[in-house]
Amino acid sequence: MTAPKFRRILLKLSGEALMGDDAYGINPAMLGSIVAEIKSVTDLGVELGVVIGGGNIFRGVGGTATGMDRATADYMGMLATVMNAMALSDAMRQAGINARVQSALNIEQVVEPYIRGKAIRYLEEGKVVIFGAGTGNPFFTTDTAAALRGSEIGAEMVLKATKVDGIYTADPKKDPQATRFARISFDEAIGRNLAVMDATAFALCRDQKLPINVFSIFKTGALKRVVMGEDEGTLVHV
Numbered sequence: 001m002t003a004p005k006f007r008r009i010l011l012k013l014s015g016e017a018l019m020g021d022d023a024y025g026i027n028p029a030m031l032g033s034i035v036a037e038i039k040s041v042t043d044l045g046v047e048l049g050v051v052i053g054g055g056n057i058f059r060g061v062g063g064t065a066t067g068m069d070r071a072t073a074d075y076m077g078m079l080a081t082v083m084n085a086m087a088l089s090d091a092m093r094q095a096g097i098n099a100r101v102q103s104a105l106n107i108e109q110v111v112e113p114y115i116r117g118k119a120i121r122y123l124e125e126g127k128v129v130i131f132g133a134g135t136g137n138p139f140f141t142t143d144t145a146a147a148l149r150g151s152e153i154g155a156e157m158v159l160k161a162t163k164v165d166g167i168y169t170a171d172p173k174k175d176p177q178a179t180r181f182a183r184i185s186f187d188e189a190i191g192r193n194l195a196v197m198d199a200t201a202f203a204l205c206r207d208q209k210l211p212i213n214v215f216s217i218f219k220t221g222a223l224k225r226v227v228m229g230e231d232e233g234t235l236v237h238v
């Protein structure tokens, strides 16, 4: 059997991925299938950090549409990611994966705070670390949290699991003519203003020389293929 290409990775899971076919919240079947995908790579001995979004429950920009203060809405969004992190961790426990949740916002009765050294220790012990509450700051996204935590834990790659199977010339949900890149440089992704990931996240990964692979969360086996170094989704490189 060939060995995985990466020893330590940071997986960004879109909050909306957890909805499955539902309109809101966490779909248990979808959660189960995501956990099965994750198990296929932790079983290979790959060390895994996870940053999870919150868009299935609450998004800051959605709150502002109703007149809410942006920072308040963003704190609500961050709390939504903690709920997702707890659901994911529990689903992992049920599947026999040892996971820990760390939150960028202190809610110590609920989950432990983010402590970098402890997170790295857990990874070395083979535990999955799920990072909740994004970066802990309003006006940021969980994509940026993935770039940040990925850099902090020394991940070799950020894997963005989302609803589309890669980065396209335009949003494929809006433009059926859009074509997918197999590879794209950070400079080109930023220059073309491709909305699949925010510019802050792209810029941080570029500066840290941390490649990103964007792939579909709905495609069975895709996560493992990326980890094995096979051609899957879109690779964003320096």
Ligand SMILES: Nc1ncnc2c1ncn2[C@@H]1O[C@H](COP(=O)(O)OP(=O)(O)O)[C@@H](O)[C@H]1O
Pocket (backbone or CB within 6 Å): 013, 014, 015, 016, 017, 053, 055, 162, 163, 164, 166, 167, 168, 169, 170, 171, 172, 173, 194, 195, 196, 197
């Ligand atoms: N150029 C593009 N290539 C691929 N997807 C794009 C592009 N521009 C916009 N998108 C949209 O970005 C979405 C992925 O990002 P998003 O869902 O916001 O991630 P997250 O849920 O993690 O915030 C896709 O569902 C897709 O519709």
Ligand SMILES: O=c1ccn([C@@H]2O[C@H](COP(=O)(O)OP(=O)(O)O)[C@@H](O)[C@H]2O)c(=O)[nH]1
Pocket (backbone or CB within 6 Å): 013, 014, 015, 016, 052, 053, 054, 055, 056, 058, 059, 060, 061, 073, 074, 075, 076, 077, 078, 080, 081, 133, 134, 135, 136, 137, 138, 139, 140, 141, 142, 143, 145
């Ligand atoms: O560092 C962060 C990360 C997230 N958020 C808030 O949390 C919400 C959910 O995160 P995100 O939209 O990135 O989740 P996803 O799109 O992956 O579901 C965002 O809309 C923001 O309001 C934030 O304020 N700071």
